[in-house]
Amino acid sequence: MKTALIAMANGTEDIEAITTLDILNRAGIKVTTASVTSDNTRMIRLSNGTVTICNMTIDEVCENYDIVIVPGGPGTKTLASSEKLITILKKQKDEKRHVAAICAAPGVVLYNKGIIDDGTVMAGFPGTENGYDNFTDKGVEVSGNGYIITGRAPAYTMEFALTIVKQLIGISAYQDVLSRIYP
Template identity: 35%
Template sequence: MSKKNTILLLADGAEEMEAVITIDILRRAEIDVTIASIIDQECIKCSRNVKICADAKLEAVKDKQYDAVILPGGLAGSKALSNSKEVGDLLKKQETEGRLIAAICAAPTALKAHGIGFGKQITSYPSMKDQLIGDYKYLEDVVVTDGNIITSRGPATAFAFGLTIVEKLLDKTSALNVAKGMLYKDYE
């Protein structure tokens, strides 16, 4: 079985915990993660002034095939994801090919902006609910998986979000092993 590969998209204002925790969990599971900047700079200034340097700019890696495209939240970061044509093109290709799309916190609004997954069950940061309920079946679960779409609520749910991505890409045992290694007990 070939190694799974993912891309995590970042823009200024991204929520750093959601990005870093997800990246860390996937890499612990030996899943490749390309951190891609959707803006024309290598280092991203996140919502709490933490800087994350990308592996590549989206322009350089957008034509590759990914097992999962991951969108961290953060209000400004999510707005940038929503407004990016390149992000929209990547998400539409991912959806058409039936590959995994994962969005947390405010990032499900980017799914809506690009017409992704309408009618599916999703969740988000609570203040985003009203923007999403007309186009999706909104739930308030920690993580919601509906087909190829995984969504989650916010920074505190990033562990469950990352582990769910691992489970979907690999298997439950792999996710449980990563959780055990981190001493994370809330994943079953």
């Protein structure tokens, strides 16, 4: 069974976190959520008021995952300031395991923290480029030989999550989940 880690902070975009979690669960991926907070609580208040309890705090993460996912939203700065999360993301990259980010996270977390380099094409929320020149207008971009998956904004979350399923498990799992949400 494939595994995924979704990092969340207070202010993480609701749609990007919860929709991605839901789609990956539907595909049979074992999803773990990890909170990134200053007080090490597992309870997170997402950007539009949804409250969720994560499975663990980021400091409790001690295993490897097939993919690590970073949603966007105002909480992205908190995610970017987590040394533990950045260490996990760099290890994913070094070991050629999947990394995914959407909205503000590609620019604020992946680019600013050296997870991706200047040659990687990525999607992200307009205005969060942080000096990065290789932003695309696509809703979802797959680069880095399929290991880097980025999304533009909340409106593209379903496509983002389904792309993760396709890259991680394959086209048949993608088509199966797609057929169950779009009958």
